Amino acid sequence: MTRTFKPDETVDFLVVGSGPSGGVIARELSRAGFTVLVMEQGPRLFPSDFEHDELKYFYLAGITNSPKLSPQTFRAGPGAPSLLPTFRNPLTYARLVGGSGNHFTANFWRFHEVDFNERSRLGGIPGASLADWPISYQELEPYYTKVEWEVGVSGLAGASPFDPPRSKPYPMPPLPVKSSGVLFERGARKLGLHPFPAPMAITSQPYRGRPACVSCGFCQGFGCEVMAKSSPLYTTIPEAEATGRCEVRSESYVFNVDMNDKGRVTGVRYFDKDKKEHFQKARAVVLSANGAETARLLLNSHNAKFPQGLANSSGLVGKYLMFNAGANAHAVFEHELNEYKSVQVTRVLHDFYDSDPKRGFYGGGGIDARIGPQPAAWALVTGKELPRWGKEFKERLEMFPRSMIIQGHTTSLAVETNSVSIDPQLKDAWGVPAIRVTYKDHPDDLKISQFLLDRSVEILEAAGAQKIWRADVAERSTSVHLLGTARMGNDPATSVVDKYHRTHDIKNLFLCDGSSLVTSGRGQPTMTIQALAFRAADHIARFAKRNEI
Amino acid sequence: MNRSLTSRRKFLVSSAAGVSGAWLTANWPGIAAAADHAAHMASAPGFVPTKFVFFTAAEAADVDAIAAQILPSGATPGARDAHAVYFIDQAFATFNADLAPSFRAGLAAFQRGYREAQPSGGAFASASAAEQLAWLKTVDTTPFFEAVRQLTVLGTLSASKYGGNFEGKGWQMMHFEDQHIFEPPFGYYDRDYPGFVPYTKEGTS
Numbered sequence: 001m002t003r004t005f006k007p008d009e010t011v012d013f014l015v016v017g018s019g020p021s022g023g024v025i026a027r028e029l030s031r032a033g034f035t036v037l038v039m040e041q042g043p044r045l046f047p048s049d050f051e052h053d054e055l056k057y058f059y060l061a062g063i064t065n066s067p068k069l070s071p072q073t074f075r076a077g078p079g080a081p082s083l084l085p086t087f088r089n090p091l092t093y094a095r096l097v098g099g100s101g102n103h104f105t106a107n108f109w110r111f112h113e114v115d116f117n118e119r120s121r122l123g124g125i126p127g128a129s130l131a132d133w134p135i136s137y138q139e140l141e142p143y144y145t146k147v148e149w150e151v152g153v154s155g156l157a158g159a160s161p162f163d164p165p166r167s168k169p170y171p172m173p174p175l176p177v178k179s180s181g182v183l184f185e186r187g188a189r190k191l192g193l194h195p196f197p198a199p200m201a202i203t204s205q206p207y208r209g210r211p212a213c214v215s216c217g218f219c220q221g222f223g224c225e226v227m228a229k230s231s232p233l234y235t236t237i238p239e240a241e242a243t244g245r246c247e248v249r250s251e252s253y254v255f256n257v258d259m260n261d262k263g264r265v266t267g268v269r270y271f272d273k274d275k276k277e278h279f280q281k282a283r284a285v286v287l288s289a290n291g292a293e294t295a296r297l298l299l300n301s302h303n304a305k306f307p308q309g310l311a312n313s314s315g316l317v318g319k320y321l322m323f324n325a326g327a328n329a330h331a332v333f334e335h336e337l338n339e340y341k342s343v344q345v346t347r348v349l350h351d352f353y354d355s356d357p358k359r360g361f362y363g364g365g366g367i368d369a370r371i372g373p374q375p376a377a378w379a380l381v382t383g384k385e386l387p388r389w390g391k392e393f394k395e396r397l398e399m400f401p402r403s404m405i406i407q408g409h410t411t412s413l414a415v416e417t418n419s420v421s422i423d424p425q426l427k428d429a430w431g432v433p434a435i436r437v438t439y440k441d442h443p444d445d446l447k448i449s450q451f452l453l454d455r456s457v458e459i460l461e462a463a464g465a466q467k468i469w470r471a472d473v474a475e476r477s478t479s480v481h482l483l484g485t486a487r488m489g490n491d492p493a494t495s496v497v498d499k500y501h502r503t504h505d506i507k508n509l510f511l512c513d514g515s516s517l518v519t520s521g522r523g524q525p526t527m528t529i530q531a532l533a534f535r536a537a538d539h540i541a542r543f544a545k546r547n548e549i
Numbered sequence: 550m551n552r553s554l555t556s557r558r559k560f561l562v563s564s565a566a567g568v569s570g571a572w573l574t575a576n577w578p579g580i581a582a583a584a585d586h587a588a589h590m591a592s593a594p595g596f597v598p599t600k601f602v603f604f605t606a607a608e609a610a611d612v613d614a615i616a617a618q619i620l621p622s623g624a625t626p627g628a629r630d631a632h633a634v635y636f637i638d639q640a641f642a643t644f645n646a647d648l649a650p651s652f653r654a655g656l657a658a659f660q661r662g663y664r665e666a667q668p669s670g671g672a673f674a675s676a677s678a679a680e681q682l683a684w685l686k687t688v689d690t691t692p693f694f695e696a697v698r699q700l701t702v703l704g705t706l707s708a709s710k711y712g713g714n715f716e717g718k719g720w721q722m723m724h725f726e727d728q729h730i731f732e733p734p735f736g737y738y739d740r741d742y743p744g745f746v747p748y749t750k751e752g753t754s
Contacts, residue, residue: 052727055707060644068647086648161748174745179736185745197745211579214730225729226579335737340725342735375725376706380699389619389689389698390682398625400723401736 002241003035007280011037012544014268014282016254016297019099020526021513021533022288023232027239028537030246034544037247037280039270042095044250050223054376057221059087063103065095070428072435074477078417082436084426090437091292091420092480097250098233100290100480105220105344106201106229107524108153109366110144112164113137114354115521122355125362128413128442129320133518134490134499137164143531151530152207152230155199162194162350175204175213179337180404181346184369187463188349195349198368201230202343210234215342218374255432257285257301257310257509265509271430284508284549286540288533291321291482291514295420296435298486311503316496318421320414320487322520323479325445326365327453328407330386331465336401339371352452353522363448365410365522367456375400383471406459408452409523413442420485441475449473481525486515501536508549512536598712603641603649608656609634610674616701618681626718628701636704636713655693662688
């Protein structure tokens with residue numbers, strides 16, 4: 001049933017990016033009766049292509065943007081020198097059909113009400129551009145529910161006393177608890193905290209033709225080999241194709257969005273797998289390429305009317321990049337936990353979610369129990385309290401089955417100088433100007449990270465850990481959470497897209513992905529990105545039907 | 550159950566000892582997929598290099614000696630048992646080829662520094678374990694040492710097809726089982742978990 005379009009055929013919607021947001025947009029618009037073409041940089045893989053291969057996935061960019069082919073530079077502030085990392089790009093995303101929905105860990109908590117109105121509640125924060133969203137949690141709630149049911153999320157509604165209101169329970173029960181979850185719950189409850197079963201976009205029972213998770217443990221950073229992870233590759237993308245109105249064109253690297261004299265976008269230029277250039281016509285374009293590539297594409301698509309980048313009259317495209325900060329504590333217990341088995345997280349708590357002025361700084365977050373990555377990546381975690389080599393180092397590795405991590409996930413403040421911009425010299429393997437990342441954590445981001453690290457250590461102590469190490473709270477130079485670079489707002493002078501994800505500058509150009517976020521939440525942004533995409537698609541379809549695009 | 554499913558089930562049961570029949574039955578669709586995948590991966594050819602393609606014999610000996618101090622052998626296997634040096638050699642011949650010149654220069658500087666500091670002028674690899682340990686403590690903050698450290702870990706713990714982790718010895722050291730399915734309970738502490746107890750309105754259970 002898959003539809004194939006010709007380049008000179010004008011599709012109703014051209015969606016750049018097939019990840020968590022692009023998949024939703026494609027499904028919803030094609031189901032609404034429109035023709036949709038999805039352009040994806042990377043290849044289309046199948047469950048049997050995914051491997052338990054740490055080297056390939058963590059160190060050789062097996063499914064992510066490679067620093068060799070798609071390099072980026074990094075500056076720790078506007079005046080700092082630009083560095084060219086060789087091992088890992090500062091901004092990492094999965095480069096295949098389904099995008100980062102393939103390699104995400106699948107933590108799927110909702111943002112809370114405060115994430116949308118914190119500026120009004122707290123006032124401004126020096127050195128940051130904290131702003132309210134133009135929409136509320138209540139406005140987004142039906143779409144959160146839609147994600148849970150349409151994409152497939154396991155969890156226990158009402159388990160957390162801090163949960164925002166919800167209209168429906170989860171469609172699947174929580175995944176089986178792991179030893180880390182039991183210990184986390186034991187320690188946290190002793191301290192009067194409220195751990196609860198982690199909401200995960202992984203099947204705990206057969207769901208819509210997909211099997212239940214078989215607990216292989218290779219979730220974080222890996223593609224799922226049994227289709228239990230609710231990736232777009234297994235959910236929204238095939239459902240969009242099933243309409244007969246959607247084509248997903250893989251290995252198609254969009255490098256420019258073209259605009260005509262009337263100020264409307266007309267389509268995109270892209271390279272096929274043989275690096276041959278094509279132009280594809282479209283009535284409207286939706287960029288869902290992630291918070292790094294959407295901004296880069298706009299900046300590289302500058303023209304006479306928009307010399308500083310397409311749809312960038314505000315000058316804010318690429319600015320306010322947010323990562324989500326955080327830190328973790330490692331611990332060893334008396335008996336084996338075998339945390340490498342099953343999904344990464346089974347318990348989380350939100351007792352410290354809200355920012356509390358009594359702490360003396362802005363920020364809040366969630367804390368969860370996990371092991372994080374598999375053996376090699378776990379062994380290479382460094383920190384000043386962690387042995388790096390020799391007998392003690394080996395003893396730490398031998399304790400792997402008795403080990404766990406408690407991880408804090410925090411706010412990142414929007415700082416104007418934290419940005420995706422175009423590097424003045426560097427180009428990628430296709431000759432396209434590359435990303436320059438400028439990032440320096442706001443001091444409050446580090447303070448809340450330290451605060452949650454201290455709480456994590458207290459939980460581990462209360463749980464009876466034999467030994468505890470603290471990882472360092474350090475400024476970040478890499479992230480997989482790519483947020484805020486084309487923020488949503490009502491004022492065209494202070495935002496890039498309106499509350500419906502339409503660019504303020506161009507009527508038939510929409511942006512919907514992590515770039516739209518006004519605040520960072522407290523981590524785990526994919527759930528909110530997909531809720532925004534369902535909402536955006538509803539409105540975009542409505543506009544199209546009224547001929548308002 | 551057809552022959553194909555029987556075959557997959559046999560493979561799965563043989564490769565995932567401890568999985569109960571009841572769980573197998575209840576979760577069959579996912580397990581069947583995992584079994585297919587496990588069978589596919591198990592059929593991939595192994596790789597046990599026996600010659601160095603990038604290092605000279607003297608270079609390999611010194612890198613192996615450093616690796617053996619980073620992850621020493623003992624009651625459990627170490628980097629030498631896992632053939633980490635072969636992984637490192639393969640890495641610079643293949644996916645890390647662009648970094649090979651700088652690594653070789655770093656190794657040469659390491660060797661030179663060691664020789665100049667020793668009255669005997671011998672190679673690092675031929676020194677006693679105590680001497681090696683003492684010297685490495687003087688250089689363990691250098692970029693070269695960090696590169697060897699990271700490659701030693703990767704060579705010990707990456708999939709065997711890259712030339713290291715010989716016979717899965719790195720994973721044995723970490724007590725890690727590379728299987729495609731696991732059935733709960735996963736560890737000691739979740740064996741007798743009574744279930745999640747909801748909070749009361751006051752926030753206590």
